[in-house]
Amino acid sequence: MPMERKQAAYSNLDERYAIQGEKYQGQQYSHIYFTRLHHMRNLLHALVPTWKPQLPVTTVLGLEEGKECIIVGTLYKHMKLKPSILDEYSKERSAIPLVKPHNFMHPDDHLILEDESGRVTLAGEIPPAAFVTGVVVALHGKETSAGNFLVEDVLEAGLPPQTALSSADEDKYVVFVSGLSVGSGTFNPLQFQLLIDHITGHLGDENEQTIASNIVRVVVAGNSVHISPRFVNGQTVASKDQSRIAEPIRELDIMLTQLVSSLPVDIMPGCHDPANFSLPQQPLHRCLFSGASTYNTFSSCSNPHQFELDSVQFLGTSGQNIDDLYKYSDAKDKLEFMERTLRWRHLAPTAPNSLGCYPYTDKDPFLVESCPHVYFVGNQDKYETRLLEGPEKQKVRLICIPRFSESGVAVMLNLRNLECSTLSFSTSFDA
Amino acid sequence: MAGGAVDQSLLDLLPQIHALFSDPLRVISYKWLSRNFSVSSNDAKRLLQEFVNKNGTDLQVIYSVSGWLKNNPQNYCVKLTSGPKLEEARQAFKDSCSVQVYSIQASIPKDTAVLWNPEFVQAEELFNQPFDEENCLRDNRFCGVLNSFVKRTSSGKHVSSLPPKPINSAGAAAQSKPSIAPKKQFVTARQQDLPGLSSPKQGAGNKSEKDNSTVFDKAGNALVVKEPSVSAHANKNKAQNGKAIPGNGGSLSNMWGRASAKPKPPATTNSTASAIVAATADAQICEKEEAGADSSDDEQGIKYKRGSSSANDRKRRAVFDFSDDEEDDNIIRIASPELPKQHGLDPVTETAEDTEANPKNSENKDDLPNSVKDCSRGVDSEFTSECKTKSVSTVNHSGITLKEKSIDPPVNDSKQDSTAEPASTSPKRRKVLKTRIDDRGREVTEVVWEGEASAGDKTEKNVTTTAASGATLPSKPQPAANSDKSRAPSKAAGSKKPAKAGTKQGSIMSFFKKV
Numbered sequence: 001m002p003m004e005r006k007q008a009a010y011s012n013l014d015e016r017y018a019i020q021g022e023k024y025q026g027q028q029y030s031h032i033y034f035t036r037l038h039h040m041r042n043l044l045h046a047l048v049p050t051w052k053p054q055l056p057v058t059t060v061l062g063l064e065e066g067k068e069c070i071i072v073g074t075l076y077k078h079m080k081l082k083p084s085i086l087d088e089y090s091k092e093r094s095a096i097p098l099v100k101p102h103n104f105m106h107p108d109d110h111l112i113l114e115d116e117s118g119r120v121t122l123a124g125e126i127p128p129a130a131f132v133t134g135v136v137v138a139l140h141g142k143e144t145s146a147g148n149f150l151v152e153d154v155l156e157a158g159l160p161p162q163t164a165l166s167s168a169d170e171d172k173y174v175v176f177v178s179g180l181s182v183g184s185g186t187f188n189p190l191q192f193q194l195l196i197d198h199i200t201g202h203l204g205d206e207n208e209q210t211i212a213s214n215i216v217r218v219v220v221a222g223n224s225v226h227i228s229p230r231f232v233n234g235q236t237v238a239s240k241d242q243s244r245i246a247e248p249i250r251e252l253d254i255m256l257t258q259l260v261s262s263l264p265v266d267i268m269p270g271c272h273d274p275a276n277f278s279l280p281q282q283p284l285h286r287c288l289f290s291g292a293s294t295y296n297t298f299s300s301c302s303n304p305h306q307f308e309l310d311s312v313q314f315l316g317t318s319g320q321n322i323d324d325l326y327k328y329s330d331a332k333d334k335l336e337f338m339e340r341t342l343r344w345r346h347l348a349p350t351a352p353n354s355l356g357c358y359p360y361t362d363k364d365p366f367l368v369e370s371c372p373h374v375y376f377v378g379n380q381d382k383y384e385t386r387l388l389e390g391p392e393k394q395k396v397r398l399i400c401i402p403r404f405s406e407s408g409v410a411v412m413l414n415l416r417n418l419e420c421s422t423l424s425f426s427t428s429f430d431a
Numbered sequence: 432m433a434g435g436a437v438d439q440s441l442l443d444l445l446p447q448i449h450a451l452f453s454d455p456l457r458v459i460s461y462k463w464l465s466r467n468f469s470v471s472s473n474d475a476k477r478l479l480q481e482f483v484n485k486n487g488t489d490l491q492v493i494y495s496v497s498g499w500l501k502n503n504p505q506n507y508c509v510k511l512t513s514g515p516k517l518e519e520a521r522q523a524f525k526d527s528c529s530v531q532v533y534s535i536q537a538s539i540p541k542d543t544a545v546l547w548n549p550e551f552v553q554a555e556e557l558f559n560q561p562f563d564e565e566n567c568l569r570d571n572r573f574c575g576v577l578n579s580f581v582k583r584t585s586s587g588k589h590v591s592s593l594p595p596k597p598i599n600s601a602g603a604a605a606q607s608k609p610s611i612a613p614k615k616q617f618v619t620a621r622q623q624d625l626p627g628l629s630s631p632k633q634g635a636g637n638k639s640e641k642d643n644s645t646v647f648d649k650a651g652n653a654l655v656v657k658e659p660s661v662s663a664h665a666n667k668n669k670a671q672n673g674k675a676i677p678g679n680g681g682s683l684s685n686m687w688g689r690a691s692a693k694p695k696p697p698a699t700t701n702s703t704a705s706a707i708v709a710a711t712a713d714a715q716i717c718e719k720e721e722a723g724a725d726s727s728d729d730e731q732g733i734k735y736k737r738g739s740s741s742a743n744d745r746k747r748r749a750v751f752d753f754s755d756d757e758e759d760d761n762i763i764r765i766a767s768p769e770l771p772k773q774h775g776l777d778p779v780t781e782t783a784e785d786t787e788a789n790p791k792n793s794e795n796k797d798d799l800p801n802s803v804k805d806c807s808r809g810v811d812s813e814f815t816s817e818c819k820t821k822s823v824s825t826v827n828h829s830g831i832t833l834k835e836k837s838i839d840p841p842v843n844d845s846k847q848d849s850t851a852e853p854a855s856t857s858p859k860r861r862k863v864l865k866t867r868i869d870d871r872g873r874e875v876t877e878v879v880w881e882g883e884a885s886a887g888d889k890t891e892k893n894v895t896t897t898a899a900s901g902a903t904l905p906s907k908p909q910p911a912a913n914s915d916k917s918r919a920p921s922k923a924a925g926s927k928k929p930a931k932a933g934t935k936q937g938s939i940m941s942f943f944k945k946v
Contacts, residue, residue, distance in 0.1 A: 002471075005578040190547040194495075194509050201576030202462060202472040203509060204497050205529035209575040211507070254551070254558045261571040262578055291558055296582040412507070426510040427543045429493050 017280035040136035061117035073115035124151035134349035159390035162371035178378030179403025183248025184226030200262040221378025222270020222318025256292035270318035278356035316376035321348035460534035498528025
């Protein structure tokens with residue numbers, strides 16, 4: 001007869017992403033960069049003695065031509081193609097070449113290093129394609145006669161320290177799903193219903209329900225609803241359209257109710273959800289989910305979202321940070337972007353430069369201080385996963401969660417061994 | 432695979448499934464079945480399997496196949512597949528895959544939404560029940576995996592869970608029904624359906640008992656006479672509980688009422704209880720058809736015909752299918768997921784309204800009076816109140832009602848006419864007839880009433896489709912609503928919700944609001 005669902009100890013670690021008591025007083029973004037540089041420089045300075053003990057550490061202002069040294073600063077990537085709001089106002093027709101379909105890279109891009117004392121253009125062993133504005137690094141090199149800094153080696157902060165995993169002996173699964181896009185043309189409600197029925201233990205035989213009973217949590221990583229853009233163009237919404245806007249949310253609420261009545265669900269906002277635009281996105285308001293929010297199993301979370309489940313640390317976003325890296329840099333796959341953000345110890349280095357971000361004055365919430373065991377990113381084109389191993393025996397499960405509405409795929413992670421598998425749902429019964 | 436594991440009590444449900452299945456457009460999925468009959472999902476799947484085993488030839492089955500894929504061992508796949516493709520689909524899975532019946536239907540639907548929609552409509556109904564009520568959607572009681580850690584808070588208090596649908600038990604009809612605050616969703620309408628029949632007492636009705644009696648006395652004789660008194664009551668009541676019930680339907684039906692200068696005597700409406708039962712069953716079945724079918728206007732026409740003259744044939748069929756005692760009858764009625772909007776009895780209220788001078792008064796009071804009078808009325812009123820949200824079902828009602836009263840067809844005609852034509856005789860109004868061919872190639876006659884001055888100088892517009900029978904039925908906002916609903920599912924996701932505001936309906940409503 002019915003089996004009992006497994007449980008896992010959960011603690012939400014989202015406080016650092018909460019915007020509470022912050023008061024916007026016209027401040028700009030310099031504080032974030034300052035805090036970031038300050039924090040990262042301390043980290044890097046501590047690493048330098050083991051990296052290149054013989055070299056002096058100096059500042060940009062203190063550079064001497066031809067003398068090898070180490071400087072620490074924030075990278076700025078000068079990009080020809082980077083869109084600028086000012087372009088719209090320029091009188092002359094610009095000679096800027098066309099943008100490539102997927103990003104703003106150009107062979108002429110170059111990097112500049114900044115610290116409080118000044119800035120210097122970089123050359124040498126530092127590929128611009130692999131870096132973005134906002135990353136803090138230590139560089140080994142020397143100033144050339146042209147006034148550039150010729151880089152010989154780069155030191156990144158590297159993977160943060162990680163807490164040890166306690167070994168578990170039973171299978172417990174966490175299911176990740178993103179990009180449900182309820183209400184969009186690509187959303188297939190039957191597919192989502194199958195996912196729900198699988199997770200909640202309606203579908204399948206005893207074996208399948210045994211698997212389902214091992215699922216301890218579902219994480220919905222952003223873009224759960226799709227609201228037609230014609231409603232969000234700044235015009236007043238006609239009264240008859242108002243219900244149409246609410247429709248997808250209501251439908252999602254009904255679906256979520258089925259989920260939360262069975263197991264804990266975390267829902268994160270994404271770039272298309274009715275939440276604030278700038279990171280960190282604050283939790284979706286509970287009033288949007290009048291049905292689901294009455295359960296103790298429903299938790300509306302911020303984006304980025306950080307939590308701990310049976311001592312396994314999770315960190316994830318709805319994808320904006322990685323999507324932005326994809327626009328401004330290059331890598332062989334999305335997982336490599338994810339890996340870089342961990343090595344840079346910064347979830348979203350392009351914020352606030354090209355990614356919306358709250359103008360914090362006293363902190364940079366996106367610094368990664370401890371290494372998660374699972375790092376997930378939502379709303380990606382396809383499912384990818386890899387186990388990243390660090391020099392200090394860190395093990396991180398990187399997961400790209402595909403958009404469910406397009407792929408019909410959810411990701412299932414086993415807490416016991418951090419192994420990943422997929423759940424796919426096919427409804428093409430007549431094809 | 433199910434075979435021996437199925438309880439006898441479950442097997443008893445098979446005839447009911449058979450009856451449900453007789454609707455060619457119905458998709459019976461295991462989950463819908465489970466909620467509808469209050470059995471667990473696993474039992475429902477077994478039940479369907481059993482049903483397929485017995486009646487495998489004349490139905491199409493969609494199976495869910497799930498398991499680890501051969502070519503990608505890290506992928507657990509859940510796949511829906513039709514019966515003929517089952518073996519083929521199974522090849523892709525490892526040996527341990529599970530194969531279960533997902534749904535049965537007369538034909539494989541083209542659109543996946545068709546499969547999903549009945550279930551969603553059902554979920555929505557459950558979802559829309561008052562917050563403090565437990566139901567199988569909210570506690571997920573029919574799944575195979577329980578989680579005792581899930582807690583739900585409903586504004587502080589916890590309400591004991593009562594089975595949302597007593598259908599399963601034979602005594603369903605007798606079961607006392609928790610009075611549910613009138614809700615917009617037809618969900619509740621369905622629920623109230625039952626109790627209305629069995630127990631005439633409604634909370635709301637008591638209030639205006641006096642009024643009722645007077646109304647009815649007069650109604651029994653000639654409604655024409657008593658206009659003033661009714662309207663007076665109406666006003667009063669309106670003031671009292673005007674807000675309690677959404678008024679849209681009221682004003683609309685009111686409108687229809689006003690159209691007829693001479694209301695037909697409703698005397699005949701004092702029908703016996705049995706007649707009512709039949710009528711409701713009938714109405715419901717018609718209802719099903721409407722909701723289930725593509726509900727083109729043509730069909731509506733047919734339906735009306737059936738309703739008014741030959742009738743019953745649907746119902747009979749259903750009854751014959753199983754062992755046809757009263758209980759079964761009830762069960763069917765309850766079980767039908769589409770709301771029984773019970774137009775059947777409405778005319779009473781309609782006629783009552785006819786007499787009213789004040790167009791603003793809505794059914795509220797009318798309902799109340801009726802309910803007290805006798806149970807048939809009670810049912811009636813309840814339905815109408817529920818129906819309001821659907822706006823205007825009056826036309827429908829007239830058709831069905833007639834039959835129910837067992838009045839011969841001619842009377843029907845006259846009645847129908849009465850709603851349509853009186854206005855022309857009325858000095859205050861002008862009738863404009865517009866005939867056009869609509870986009871589906873049917874002839875549509877629009878009857879536009881232009882009234883001056885009187886209570887609310889509004890233009891009423893009836894869109895009438897001339898059916899093959901030649902009977903001109905006064906418009907059908909109701910069908911429109913239905914068709915919206917039933918058509919919607921086949922569209923893509925978000926917008927399809929059957930819930931409120933089909934565009935047509937919306938526009939009509941807003942029109943009246945304006946007035």
